[in-house]
């Protein structure tokens with residue numbers, strides 16, 4: 001039987017900078033998040049964010065897509081690698097790959113992603129520029145369980161960030177990113193506490209159906 005007090009075991013997947021990974025590790029180090037990162041896996045051996053894990057002697061692994069004939073074979077190898085660590089939750093933190101349906105189904109209810117927009121608005125890339133060009137006054141970030149749809153899946157929580165006069169994609173991205181860090185830690189803590197769950201009917205928060213994403217105040 002699972003120990004209710006054991007920290008939630010995470011495997012984190014990254015492709016680059018790893019600032020969300022760093023926020024998660026800092027929160028664990030500071031005792032604000034009852035989780036343990038057992039491994040960080042990247043599709044790029046040179047992802048700068050891997051350094052945050054190495055500094056803490058956490059296992060890092062890189063799996064180069066060029067070594068695999070197709071997406072399904074790559075994802076099966078990735079799945080095998082993740083499952084070696086038997087995580088309670090797989091955390092996509094800037095992992096910039098489309099995942100195959102078999103992979104997503106295997107981790108149903110224990111695979112989450114952070115995306116820099118108020119989903120369902122602006123799925124895909126370049127969200128900050130698109131929000132500015134669309135004249136949106138409010139932008140933000142979302143954390144969601146992953147389903148087979150790109151940047152789809154039930155949204156657990158969002159944080160809203162105002163678009164300011166004179167914002168460029170970079171200035172807006174920077175302000176959103178700071179909020180992402182708080183949002184991701186908060187949602188992972190909820191999952192660690194068993195407060196957020198996903199079943200066939202959808203999301204539950206504290207046992208109640210969650211019909212709309214939780215909205216967090218920007219800090």
Ligand code: GAR
Pocket residue numbers: 014015016017018019020021049093094095114115116124125151177180
């Ligand atoms: C973050 O802004 C994250 O929301 C985004 O990539 C960035 C990774 O930054 N993810 C996506 O766009 C997923 N569709 P980080 O490597 O510094 O955490």
